[in-house]
Amino acid sequence: MEIDLAAAYERCREIHKRHGRTYYLATRLLPSWKRRHVHALYGFARYADEIVDRTEDLHPSARAARLNAWSDGFLAGLAGESADDPLLPAVLYTIAVFDLNPADFTSFLRSMAMDLTVTSYATYDDLLGYMEGSAAVIGTMMLPILGSSDPAAAREPARQLGFAFQLTNFIRDVAEDLDRGRTYLPDDHLAEFGVTRDDLLAARAQGRSTPRIKALIRAAVARADEHYAAAAPGVPLLLPGSQACMRAAFQLYRGILDEVVAADYDVFARRATVPGRRRARVVARCILTRAGTPMAASDRG
DSSP states (O other): OHHHHHHHHHHHHHHHHHHHHHHHHTTTTSSSHHHHHHHHHHHHHHHHHHHHHHHHOOOOOHHHHHHHHHHHHHHHHHHTTTSSSSSSHHHHHHHEEEEEEEHHHHHHHHHHHHTOOOOOOSHHHHHHHHIIIIIHHHHHHHHHHHOOOSSSHHHHHHHHHHHHHHHHHHHHHHHHHTTTTOOSOOOOHHHHTTHHHHHHHHHHHHSSSSHHHHHHHHHHHHHHHHHHHHGGGGGGGGGGGHHHHHHHHHHHHHHHHHHHHHHHTTTTTSOOOOOHHHHHHHHHHHHHHHHTTOGGGGGGG
């Protein structure tokens, strides 16, 4: 069991390193004993997302069956059955160690299932309903692992950071999501700026945005910034050993939006990424901040 568990955590770490470079870099600032648990949560989320997004060659019913089968295996593991899976033993162990709420995980899986059938959202409230499962619950899953001096007060900022990160991804990945037949920019928001899905598809084909699309993206960035602002008070509420990690993740993800702004809000010309030099500066600053803040005894594993 120990060998299987170690292998499962290593599998999650590999997935995180390969697919979540920004967040993986930030986790290097965590106390070592916490990292594998964060990798486990990322592995869970990414693997489910891969079933939905990396199986386009399969019929939708086959993709749904694959997601349902994996979800059933996870739920069986929660019920105490053996998990015959390369990464679920790590996820289930992390859930047990930190007494994480299983409802957060089932909510996440429901949102992943929505991606198999839902291709757009009429309003921002509708999108928030999806992001409640795809993003907000990630924040509440993470909070017990990061630890907080005031968990009740830190809960809503953690949820808001999930929303902020998710919206950042949606803004950066408009082109890729169109390729998958989806838009995460709400229909009423598109209509407000006189943009249609056909306009987005034309911009994707041409590799450049129109002025109306740029105005739409500018407003989306402003909306994401509202979530970042609501999330910011939560970082100081984390235990000292976790603050540098989340400060780095916060700055690196928000840096993606800075790159969108620097590109004049043209999300079709190129994919916005934070340059390596800036990533290194952010991490270095957070390391220095961590070095100046003694780790509380309650944050040592």
